[in-house]
Amino acid sequence: MPRPAVRQGDFDNNDVRLLQQMLRDMHYAVGNIDGDFGPVTEAALIAYQGDHMIGDPQGVCDVNTWAALEAQFGDLDGLRSEESIEDYVDDTYGAAHSSMDPEEQLAKLAVAANEQLAAAGVPNVPIQFGDAGTAWAVFDWRPWAVTVNRDLYVQAQEAGSAAENMDTIYHESRHAEQWWTIARLLAGLYDMDGAAINARTELNLDIANQATRDPILQSNTKTDAAIHWYEQTFGSSPVPAGVDAPREADAGATGGSVKRAVREYVEGGPAQGRAVLRRGHEDASEIRYLQELLTYRNFSPGRVDGDFGPVTEAAVKAFQASHGLTDDGKVGRLTWEALLP
Known part of the structure; x- marks a missing residue:
């Protein structure tokens, strides 16, 4: 469903929050991410529209501006959305900052991450401690699992950096969402069955088979980034012009989206x-x-x-x-x- 137009005067609006977050991620000064479309947000939007020669009325985020943003960010829904990030932080902040042992904490984070994945239609991803090498955590599409480095997880907790662990789990879950989109595209646009998807990418066969039951049959701005990533990686066909690689859920020079949401959560407010x-x-x-x-x-x-x-x-x-x-x-x-x- 197309996103509605937003403009100055829209108040406490989730689409405005998303717009503010994306403009900030691209280094346009928007002030607070508060869902209130004021003059600062309007000035940032006008600057973005001018830089990209977008045809919407200046200062109004309508269909052409949303399309340009979708082409740059890959998608605006699922785990990329402000709602998903806020829900995840609400559901995990208490556990991540508690005295639970690491296994209990990780189990809570895993449940919350999978709730967001399920809401986006993505199959369940096991998230557990194991050998992640030198990485903090890693999503591997072949077994379809996230493995978390327990030592680094504990070090972060002891250093008072629970938000880093929250962000890392969400980040790796986002990789699963991206892979699910790719598998559905291969099933629909490339007419591959599960075995062909598995042979081409080594994606978990059960996940590949599930993707064939929910294929994406037509490309749009929300799927172009996944197509681009797949074709760059596996060399299927020419890359569509003008499409950036998909941004992660924690894109932006100011840190991860989850970490930013945690800061806003801690700063408080009536809720x-x-x-x-x-x-x-x-x-x-x-x-x-x-x-x-x-x-x-x-x-x-x-x-x-x-x-x-x-x-x-x-x-x-x-x-x-x-x-x-x-x-x-x-x-x-x-x-x-x-x-x-």
Whole structure:
């Protein structure tokens, strides 16, 4: 679905957050990544549009600007999205900064990363300690697994750099998402079956077979970067002109997106410290407060009883959709910030 046009005056908007993040990654000064489209964001956007001769009205991010950004970044959804990064940080910050032993911590990070992969349609990726050589962690498409260097993980924890571990796990999960896109492209655009994909790339055969059941049949700006990467690496055919190699989830000179999100999480705001709530959650007092806020915002959760059931979930989804948030029914930091007075 095309992204909506955003312009000065849009407030607390997830598409504006994404635009701000990408402009910052390309070294355009946008100020805070806060979802508020003010004069600083407008000036950065006008500079980007001028540098790339984009046909949208100056200062409005519409279809042509989104297309140019997609061509540069590879995709704007999945693990690249601001929503995914925020959800992951919400779900992992407590565990990564706890006194749990490393195995327990990594298990929590792995579950959270795979939740984001599953939301993007990517098969589950085992994430565990093992021999990663001198690397912090490595995704290997052949067994379809992420291996984490335990010594480096522990060193980071002891040095107070838990955010580095959070970022690394997310970064390697992003590689899995990229490989899944490549496999689906080979199945659709190149008409390969699972065995052919495996023979060509050594991708895990089971994953290759799964990709053939969900092929990508037509190229677009979201898939061009994956095609480019594949053709550069495996030499299939000429590389499409003007398409940059895919950017990672942690692209940008200022550090990883997850690490930036952790900094913003720590800096606080009204939602800091709020639990991530979803259907079935057992914190009755926090759920009751959520239900009171939904009622206050005219999104009825049914009875204010501390039970996060289907009626409360439906109210959360309706509220999220009305505020430009991912309507997944999960109440993370962005949803709390929109709900709180």
